[in-house]
Amino acid sequence: MKHSYEATSLRDRLCGSLDANDVGAIVSVCGWVAKRREHGEHLAFVDLRDHSGLLQVVVEGSVDVRSEYVLRVTGTVSLRPEGTINDKIATGSVELTGCSVEILSAAEAPPFQLDDRSEIDEQIRLRYRYLDIRRSQMQKNLRLRAKVNSAIRAAMDRQGFCEVETPLLWAPTPEGAREFVVPSRLHPGEFYVLPQSPQIAKQLLMVGGFDRYFQIARCLRDEDLRADRQFEFSQLDLEASFVTQDDILDFVSEAVLDAAEVATGERPTTIETMTWQFARDNFGTDKPDLRFGMLIKELSDVFATTEVKAFSAPCVRGIRVPGGAEFSRSRLDALTDRAKELGAKGLAWFRVTEGGLDSPLDRFLNDAEREAIRTLDDSETGDLVLVVADDYALACKVLGTLRTDLGSPPVSAGPHRYCWVTEFPMFEGLDEDGNPVSAHHPFTMPHPDDVDRLESDPLSVRSQAYDLVLNGWELGSGSVRIHRADIQSRIFAILGITEEEAESRFGFLLGAFRYGAPPHAGFAFGIDRLVAIFAGEENIREVIAFPKTQSGSDLMTGAPKSIGDKQLKELRLKPQAKV
Numbered sequence: 001m002k003h004s005y006e007a008t009s010l011r012d013r014l015c016g017s018l019d020a021n022d023v024g025a026i027v028s029v030c031g032w033v034a035k036r037r038e039h040g041e042h043l044a045f046v047d048l049r050d051h052s053g054l055l056q057v058v059v060e061g062s063v064d065v066r067s068e069y070v071l072r073v074t075g076t077v078s079l080r081p082e083g084t085i086n087d088k089i090a091t092g093s094v095e096l097t098g099c100s101v102e103i104l105s106a107a108e109a110p111p112f113q114l115d116d117r118s119e120i121d122e123q124i125r126l127r128y129r130y131l132d133i134r135r136s137q138m139q140k141n142l143r144l145r146a147k148v149n150s151a152i153r154a155a156m157d158r159q160g161f162c163e164v165e166t167p168l169l170w171a172p173t174p175e176g177a178r179e180f181v182v183p184s185r186l187h188p189g190e191f192y193v194l195p196q197s198p199q200i201a202k203q204l205l206m207v208g209g210f211d212r213y214f215q216i217a218r219c220l221r222d223e224d225l226r227a228d229r230q231f232e233f234s235q236l237d238l239e240a241s242f243v244t245q246d247d248i249l250d251f252v253s254e255a256v257l258d259a260a261e262v263a264t265g266e267r268p269t270t271i272e273t274m275t276w277q278f279a280r281d282n283f284g285t286d287k288p289d290l291r292f293g294m295l296i297k298e299l300s301d302v303f304a305t306t307e308v309k310a311f312s313a314p315c316v317r318g319i320r321v322p323g324g325a326e327f328s329r330s331r332l333d334a335l336t337d338r339a340k341e342l343g344a345k346g347l348a349w350f351r352v353t354e355g356g357l358d359s360p361l362d363r364f365l366n367d368a369e370r371e372a373i374r375t376l377d378d379s380e381t382g383d384l385v386l387v388v389a390d391d392y393a394l395a396c397k398v399l400g401t402l403r404t405d406l407g408s409p410p411v412s413a414g415p416h417r418y419c420w421v422t423e424f425p426m427f428e429g430l431d432e433d434g435n436p437v438s439a440h441h442p443f444t445m446p447h448p449d450d451v452d453r454l455e456s457d458p459l460s461v462r463s464q465a466y467d468l469v470l471n472g473w474e475l476g477s478g479s480v481r482i483h484r485a486d487i488q489s490r491i492f493a494i495l496g497i498t499e500e501e502a503e504s505r506f507g508f509l510l511g512a513f514r515y516g517a518p519p520h521a522g523f524a525f526g527i528d529r530l531v532a533i534f535a536g537e538e539n540i541r542e543v544i545a546f547p548k549t550q551s552g553s554d555l556m557t558g559a560p561k562s563i564g565d566k567q568l569k570e571l572r573l574k575p576q577a578k579v
Contacts, residue, residue: 016053284400289472324384412536476525
């Protein structure tokens with residue numbers, strides 16, 4: 001691949017940019033020694049590496065360099081002799097000959113090989129992250145991330161959005177996640193927080209007349225880490241005024257599809273849309289992986305009058321596992337244990353055979369029940385049917401999880417299947433005082449068809465909230481915001497938030513709304529997650545330059561660390577004994 005680097009005082013070209021078209025040119029290249037080989041006493045071969053690739057350098061006489069020395073080499077681009085061409089690298093048909101070598105920096109032997117071919121303990125990789133990111137895979141991932149960011153910015157600019165930076169030192173927000181707290185030296189005993197997101201700031205920008213805002217925002221949440229979560233993360237954050245939900249979906253889709261095109265070379269045609277209820281009914285989750293089937297099917301009507309005790313439940317649902325009839329009894333027992341871990345009382349399994357069903361429960365079924373299971377989702381001989389009987393929510397959760405466990409391809413497997421999930425519930429249950437709990441945040445607009453049920457049946461009310469999902473990963477979420485004082489007051493009252501509490505927690509936002517708040521809506525999606533999927537990585541650490549470990553530590557810098565007594569005194573803080 002050609003790189004459009006301008007020449008500098010030290011180098012004319014990148015190592016990986018030379019090919020047969022450059023034969024005869026005298027060039028200077030710079031990079032790290034990947035490998036050195038002596039050929040007798042008077043000839044040495046050095047593989048020189050920079051981020052663009054490898055180049056073989058032929059040096060007459062001895063050259064005293066070792067792995068990871070930094071060199072500047074000047075020589076003539078030549079075709080490799082017949083029989084020595086290396087088809088595995090882009091520069092495999094050429095080499096640099098007649099070379100002069102300048103050592104720019106010596107290097108100690110690295111603690112691990114940087115050639116991407118050896119398995120490296122992750123703790124070692126993170127301890128020496130500055131070496132780890134020299135490896136070609138990490139170079140590829142981080143440069144892919146840069147391309148995605150550039151495509152996103154271009155898409156937002158093209159759609160008339162203005163990039164505005166919001167503060168990193170902020171006031172506590174109502175979003176629910178645990179925040180990082182920063183003590184104030186100038187205001188002893190008072191604290192800033194690092195923003196979970198620019199949510200309130202961007203709504204204030206709407207009041208301020210920036211009717212299309214965006215930012216590639218750094219956000220921080222003091223939550224437990226996992227494969228798709230770090231303390232620090234980046235997101236495309238946007239907000240727009242005088243728009244509907246569909247407008248926001250169109251804006252975001254344009255940016256995501258542009259990013260997909262630059263990352264993969266292909267532009268997806270569309271992003272399909274489904275409601276939260278449809279996703280839950282068919283996939284058992286609000287972040288469905290659409291790359292495979294195994295949809296959840298309803299069996300409740302068939303088993304409404306069943307005499308089988310195991311199926312006497314408000315809801316009976318099942319999934320078909322193609323080819324699952326070959327599962328051993330131990331694997332079926334493991335699936336049953338998994339279902340119980342998720343809260344189910346048990347799991348019924350049925351192997352589909354030419355003669356009917358193979359299952360300990362088969363003899364208790366009547367003909368209608370047996371036929372419903374045997375033909376579930378067009379089951380064929382050799383398939384397996386898994387059935388859960390319980391309440392609706394638990395049956396969805398268990399079967400949705402088993403579906404993912406059994407069928408979800410690895411992240412690196414294609415295709416990329418995007419999905420908008422809309423019409424999320426306005427509330428997700430009741431708190432200990434019996435008040436509904438916001439499913440999104442208290443500034444989310446209810447669905448217009450459900451507003452009249454806010455007080456009478458709040459748990460049935462849908463919201464104008466929406467998520468973007470890719471291959472089973474939630475990329476981000478957003479909503480149409482409440483901009484009307486009367487609806488906001490109703491929501492606060494339903495949530496059990498008094499006027500005094502609302503003023504204390506959200507006063508600066510509510511105060512701004514009194515001066516003319518336009519209808520507005522927004523969204524944010526995680527760039528780390530999006531790039532990880534494009535790169536085929538299971539963990540977002542692989543697309544972040546300097547991530548934290550699962551325990552939240554930085555093995556390279558040693559953070560977090562204690563601070564000195566002088567700083568503690570300035571901040572009016574007292575050291576605490578380690579627990």
